[in-house]
Amino acid sequence: MRAIPQQSSLTGAVLSPSPAIDAMAGHAEVAVPVSAAAVGLFDPQEADLLASRPGRPALLGEAKVPNDGPPTILLDKLGERLAFERAGTRLYDALILKYRAAQRVSADALPPARSVMGSGALLETPVETLERLRAEELDHFTLLCRAIVRLGGDPTRQTPGANVTARACSGFVQVLEDSCTTLAQCLNAMVAIELADNVGWELLARLADESGESDLAREFLAVLLQEEEHLSIVKGWLASVVLDTPNLSVV
Numbered sequence: 001m002r003a004i005p006q007q008s009s010l011t012g013a014v015l016s017p018s019p020a021i022d023a024m025a026g027h028a029e030v031a032v033p034v035s036a037a038a039v040g041l042f043d044p045q046e047a048d049l050l051a052s053r054p055g056r057p058a059l060l061g062e063a064k065v066p067n068d069g070p071p072t073i074l075l076d077k078l079g080e081r082l083a084f085e086r087a088g089t090r091l092y093d094a095l096i097l098k099y100r101a102a103q104r105v106s107a108d109a110l111p112p113a114r115s116v117m118g119s120g121a122l123l124e125t126p127v128e129t130l131e132r133l134r135a136e137e138l139d140h141f142t143l144l145c146r147a148i149v150r151l152g153g154d155p156t157r158q159t160p161g162a163n164v165t166a167r168a169c170s171g172f173v174q175v176l177e178d179s180c181t182t183l184a185q186c187l188n189a190m191v192a193i194e195l196a197d198n199v200g201w202e203l204l205a206r207l208a209d210e211s212g213e214s215d216l217a218r219e220f221l222a223v224l225l226q227e228e229e230h231l232s233i234v235k236g237w238l239a240s241v242v243l244d245t246p247n248l249s250v251v
């Protein structure tokens with residue numbers, strides 16, 4: 001029988017791992033949180049969309065999409081990115097607060113962005129970088145509002161994609177706004193957000209181009225360049241904090 005260290009927080013799974021692993025594997029196999037019917041494929045004949053379709057305001061003049069019929073995929077994806085950028089702005093607000101809290105423990109809680117990117121000549125402090133990234137997310141939000149209006153849509157109406165995205169982002173917002181989470185845990189969440197952001201803008205640019213909106217596609221590709229930088233920075237910061245701070249309470 002193994003001796004249990006004093007003041008140990010070991011659980012039974014550590015003391016006797018095989019049964020615990022078997023139990024977890026079994027749970028994963030049999031756990032069905034909701035009915036199979038509920039997670040089945042969406043059937044437009046049988047179910048409602050998660051939100052209203054992206055229609056157009058009546059006073060915007062000639063629009064490029066009809067106000068009836070199914071939602072256009074471009075407007076839905078624009079609404080989706082709009083919801084994402086709204087959440088992104090809020091997430092950077094929270095990350096700035098989290099960074100300032102970490103600074104009370106360690107003044108250099110994050111290195112300058114230029115030191116983790118491998119290139120770039122930005123002479124920003126970490127908080128200046130965070131505030132710039134936050135401002136860019138807000139710029140992207142504004143750009144999307146303009147694009148939706150230009151296509152005859154209404155940026156205040158929640159598209160199905162926007163609804164799903166808002167739900168998905170709510171978990172990340174909870175992580176960032178939880179006073180118990182560390183800076184590293186928040187950066188981990190931000191890496192996931194920025195990865196998704198990059199994929200989303202890349203797809204949106206392709207979709208705009210294939211929809212004949214070449215001007216919008218060019219603007220979206222310019223945004224993608226900024227998002228690639230965002231990902232590079234938060235990824236570098238995460239690695240820096242995790243690798244340089246072998247202290248569980250901080251990481």
Ligand SMILES: [Fe+2]
Pocket residue numbers: 088137194197226227230231
């Ligand atoms: Fe971003």
